[in-house]
Amino acid sequence: HGDAMPVHRLIEQQAARHPDAVAVLFGDASLSYGELNRRANRLAHRLIAEGVGPEVKVGVALERSLELVTGLLAVLKAGGAYVPLDPEHPAERIAYMVEDSKLGLVLTHSSLADRLVLPAGVPALALDTLDLRGMAQADPAVALSGESLAYVIYTSGSTGRPKGAANRHAALHNRLAWMQAAYPIDGADTVLQKTPFSFDVSVWEFFWPLMA
DSSP: TOOOHHHHHHHHHHHHHHSEEEEEEETEEEEEEEHHHHHHHHHHHHHHHHHTTTEEEEEEEEOOSSHHHHHHHHHHHOOOOEEEEOOOOOOHHHHHHHHHHOOOOOEOGGGGGOOOOOOOTEEETTTTTTOOTSOSSSSOOOOOOSSEEEEEEOOTTTTTSSEEEEEEHHHHOOOOOOOHHHHHOOOOOOOOOOTTTTTTTTHHHHHHHHHH
Protein backbone atom coordinates (compact mmCIF):
# COMPACT_ATOMS: atom_id res chain seq x y z
CA HIS A 1 0.00 0.00 0.00
CA GLY A 2 1.07 3.54 -0.68
CA ASP A 3 1.79 4.58 2.92
CA ALA A 4 4.08 1.64 3.75
CA MET A 5 7.01 2.89 5.77
CA PRO A 6 10.27 3.13 3.79
CA VAL A 7 12.69 0.37 4.71
CA HIS A 8 15.37 2.80 5.97
CA ARG A 9 12.83 4.12 8.53
CA LEU A 10 12.39 0.57 9.85
CA ILE A 11 16.19 0.26 10.08
CA GLU A 12 16.30 3.58 11.99
CA GLN A 13 13.74 2.16 14.43
CA GLN A 14 15.94 -0.90 14.97
CA ALA A 15 18.92 1.38 15.59
CA ALA A 16 16.93 3.34 18.18
CA ARG A 17 15.81 0.14 19.93
CA HIS A 18 19.12 -1.80 19.78
CA PRO A 19 21.96 0.69 19.17
CA ASP A 20 24.65 -1.68 20.47
CA ALA A 21 23.54 -4.78 18.55
CA VAL A 22 25.80 -5.83 15.67
CA ALA A 23 24.35 -4.70 12.35
CA VAL A 24 27.07 -5.57 9.81
CA LEU A 25 30.05 -7.93 9.89
CA PHE A 26 32.89 -7.72 7.36
CA GLY A 27 35.86 -9.98 8.05
CA ASP A 28 37.05 -8.97 11.53
CA ALA A 29 35.34 -5.58 11.37
CA SER A 30 31.80 -4.86 12.50
CA LEU A 31 29.39 -1.97 12.88
CA SER A 32 26.72 -1.68 15.56
CA TYR A 33 23.26 -0.45 14.58
CA GLY A 34 23.95 2.88 16.26
CA GLU A 35 27.25 3.38 14.43
CA LEU A 36 25.86 2.24 11.06
CA ASN A 37 22.93 4.62 11.46
CA ARG A 38 25.15 7.57 12.47
CA ARG A 39 27.59 6.97 9.60
CA ALA A 40 24.77 6.65 7.10
CA ASN A 41 23.14 9.81 8.49
CA ARG A 42 26.32 11.88 8.14
CA LEU A 43 26.72 10.71 4.56
CA ALA A 44 23.02 11.28 3.84
CA HIS A 45 23.22 14.88 5.05
CA ARG A 46 26.22 15.40 2.76
CA LEU A 47 24.28 13.88 -0.16
CA ILE A 48 21.34 16.21 0.56
CA ALA A 49 23.78 19.14 0.53
CA GLU A 50 24.95 17.91 -2.90
CA GLY A 51 21.38 18.04 -4.21
CA VAL A 52 20.26 14.44 -3.69
CA GLY A 53 16.55 14.05 -2.95
CA PRO A 54 13.47 12.21 -4.21
CA GLU A 55 13.83 10.77 -7.73
CA VAL A 56 17.55 11.68 -7.86
CA LYS A 57 19.63 8.64 -8.83
CA VAL A 58 22.98 8.04 -7.15
CA GLY A 59 25.47 5.65 -8.69
CA VAL A 60 27.26 3.40 -6.20
CA ALA A 61 30.61 2.08 -7.46
CA LEU A 62 32.02 0.27 -4.43
CA GLU A 63 33.41 -3.15 -3.66
CA ARG A 64 31.92 -5.28 -0.90
CA SER A 65 32.71 -3.44 2.35
CA LEU A 66 31.19 -1.75 5.37
CA GLU A 67 31.13 1.43 3.23
CA LEU A 68 28.94 -0.29 0.65
CA VAL A 69 26.20 -0.97 3.20
CA THR A 70 26.58 2.52 4.70
CA GLY A 71 26.43 4.06 1.23
CA LEU A 72 23.27 2.26 0.13
CA LEU A 73 21.51 3.18 3.37
CA ALA A 74 22.66 6.81 3.08
CA VAL A 75 21.24 7.15 -0.44
CA LEU A 76 17.83 5.93 0.76
CA LYS A 77 17.96 8.21 3.82
CA ALA A 78 18.73 11.19 1.56
CA GLY A 79 15.57 10.37 -0.38
CA GLY A 80 17.47 9.27 -3.49
CA ALA A 81 17.56 6.00 -5.42
CA TYR A 82 20.73 3.97 -5.71
CA VAL A 83 22.08 2.56 -8.96
CA PRO A 84 24.67 -0.21 -8.51
CA LEU A 85 27.76 0.21 -10.72
CA ASP A 86 29.71 -3.00 -10.14
CA PRO A 87 33.43 -2.16 -10.41
CA GLU A 88 33.99 -5.68 -11.79
CA HIS A 89 31.92 -4.88 -14.86
CA PRO A 90 33.52 -3.75 -18.14
CA ALA A 91 34.16 -0.01 -18.36
CA GLU A 92 31.87 0.38 -21.38
CA ARG A 93 28.93 -1.21 -19.55
CA ILE A 94 29.45 1.11 -16.57
CA ALA A 95 29.73 4.12 -18.89
CA TYR A 96 26.47 3.10 -20.61
CA MET A 97 24.61 2.74 -17.29
CA VAL A 98 25.92 6.08 -16.03
CA GLU A 99 24.76 7.81 -19.22
CA ASP A 100 21.43 5.95 -19.49
CA SER A 101 20.35 6.40 -15.86
CA LYS A 102 21.08 10.16 -15.74
CA LEU A 103 22.88 10.00 -12.40
CA GLY A 104 23.07 13.07 -10.18
CA LEU A 105 26.13 11.85 -8.29
CA VAL A 106 28.35 8.79 -7.79
CA LEU A 107 29.65 7.28 -4.54
CA THR A 108 32.92 5.45 -5.00
CA HIS A 109 36.36 4.70 -3.55
CA SER A 110 39.55 6.47 -4.62
CA SER A 111 41.11 3.15 -5.73
CA LEU A 112 38.29 2.71 -8.26
CA ALA A 113 38.41 6.19 -9.76
CA ASP A 114 40.32 5.07 -12.86
CA ARG A 115 37.54 2.58 -13.75
CA LEU A 116 34.87 5.28 -13.74
CA VAL A 117 34.46 7.60 -16.67
CA LEU A 118 31.81 10.10 -15.58
CA PRO A 119 30.10 12.67 -17.80
CA ALA A 120 30.83 16.32 -17.08
CA GLY A 121 28.67 17.62 -14.26
CA VAL A 122 28.33 14.28 -12.42
CA PRO A 123 30.37 14.64 -9.21
CA ALA A 124 32.00 11.62 -7.56
CA LEU A 125 32.49 11.35 -3.80
CA ALA A 126 35.23 8.93 -2.67
CA LEU A 127 34.04 7.52 0.65
CA ASP A 128 37.54 6.65 1.86
CA THR A 129 38.71 10.27 1.71
CA LEU A 130 35.43 12.09 2.44
CA ASP A 131 35.51 14.10 5.67
CA LEU A 132 32.04 13.89 7.24
CA ARG A 133 33.00 14.91 10.77
CA GLY A 134 31.01 18.14 10.62
CA MET A 135 27.80 16.55 9.31
CA ALA A 136 24.72 16.05 11.48
CA GLN A 137 24.17 12.58 12.95
CA ALA A 138 20.38 12.81 13.26
CA ASP A 139 18.08 10.86 10.93
CA PRO A 140 17.30 13.11 7.93
CA ALA A 141 13.62 14.05 7.64
CA VAL A 142 13.01 13.61 3.91
CA ALA A 143 9.38 13.25 2.83
CA LEU A 144 8.92 10.18 0.64
CA SER A 145 5.85 8.36 -0.62
CA GLY A 146 5.47 4.68 -1.38
CA GLU A 147 5.79 5.65 -5.03
CA SER A 148 9.21 7.30 -4.53
CA LEU A 149 12.05 5.59 -6.35
CA ALA A 150 14.29 3.40 -4.14
CA TYR A 151 16.76 1.83 -6.57
CA VAL A 152 17.42 1.05 -10.23
CA ILE A 153 19.10 -2.23 -11.13
CA TYR A 154 20.24 -2.94 -14.67
CA THR A 155 19.51 -6.24 -16.41
CA SER A 156 22.35 -8.41 -17.68
CA GLY A 157 21.87 -7.01 -21.17
CA SER A 158 22.23 -10.48 -22.68
CA THR A 159 19.58 -9.66 -25.29
CA GLY A 160 20.90 -6.24 -26.26
CA ARG A 161 21.56 -3.16 -24.18
CA PRO A 162 21.02 -3.43 -20.42
CA LYS A 163 17.72 -1.96 -19.19
CA GLY A 164 17.23 -0.32 -15.82
CA ALA A 165 14.47 -1.83 -13.66
CA ALA A 166 13.21 0.89 -11.31
CA ASN A 167 11.76 -0.17 -7.96
CA ARG A 168 9.77 1.94 -5.54
CA HIS A 169 9.65 2.11 -1.75
CA ALA A 170 6.21 0.53 -1.28
CA ALA A 171 7.21 -2.44 -3.44
CA LEU A 172 10.47 -2.89 -1.53
CA HIS A 173 8.65 -2.70 1.81
CA ASN A 174 5.97 -5.17 0.69
CA ARG A 175 8.55 -7.69 -0.51
CA LEU A 176 10.55 -7.54 2.73
CA ALA A 177 7.47 -7.56 4.97
CA TRP A 178 6.28 -10.67 3.11
CA MET A 179 9.66 -12.38 3.58
CA GLN A 180 9.70 -11.59 7.29
CA ALA A 181 6.16 -12.96 7.65
CA ALA A 182 6.94 -16.11 5.64
CA TYR A 183 10.46 -16.81 6.95
CA PRO A 184 10.86 -14.86 10.22
CA ILE A 185 14.41 -13.96 11.29
CA ASP A 186 15.53 -12.24 14.48
CA GLY A 187 18.63 -11.06 16.32
CA ALA A 188 20.00 -14.61 16.56
CA ASP A 189 20.23 -14.92 12.77
CA THR A 190 22.98 -13.84 10.40
CA VAL A 191 22.35 -13.43 6.66
CA LEU A 192 25.22 -13.96 4.23
CA GLN A 193 25.41 -11.14 1.67
CA LYS A 194 26.55 -13.36 -1.21
CA THR A 195 24.90 -11.80 -4.27
CA PRO A 196 26.68 -9.07 -6.27
CA PHE A 197 24.79 -5.87 -5.51
CA SER A 198 24.04 -5.38 -9.20
CA PHE A 199 21.54 -8.27 -8.92
CA ASP A 200 18.08 -7.91 -7.42
CA VAL A 201 18.51 -10.71 -4.85
CA SER A 202 21.15 -8.56 -3.10
CA VAL A 203 18.46 -6.05 -2.12
CA TRP A 204 16.79 -8.35 0.40
CA GLU A 205 20.17 -9.67 1.57
CA PHE A 206 21.13 -6.11 2.58
CA PHE A 207 17.91 -4.69 3.98
CA TRP A 208 15.83 -7.58 5.34
CA PRO A 209 18.24 -8.54 8.14
CA LEU A 210 18.90 -4.89 9.03
CA MET A 211 15.16 -4.28 9.21
CA ALA A 212 14.44 -7.40 11.29
